[in-house]
Amino acid sequence: MIVTVQITQQVFTETLVNLPDGLTQAAIKQQVFNLYNSGQLALVMDNFHVVFEEINAQILTAETSELSQV
Incomplete structure (x- = not known):
């Protein structure tokens, strides 16, 4: 028997990032996106x-x- 199994889950990840001091909120956001x-x-x-x-x-x-093997 062949069974297709799909699992849906949310994965939360985190890390520490070193950014230069004095950045504006917009600059921090841009650095993280980059x-x-x-x-x-x-x-x-x-x-x-x-x-x-x-x-x-x-x-x-x-x-x-x-059919799926064809």
Whole structure:
């Protein structure tokens, strides 16, 4: 039997970022966006909380699994 399982969850991550002193709120926001968009934040983020929201399962019949392999 083949079962497709989908899990929906929220993952909360955090990290410490060193920014120069004296930046305005807009400049801090821009620095954080730049780090995120460059992928640099993804390298240092730590998962600290995962909230399970939903799980779904769909049983595939032999016909369905044969069609999906074509």
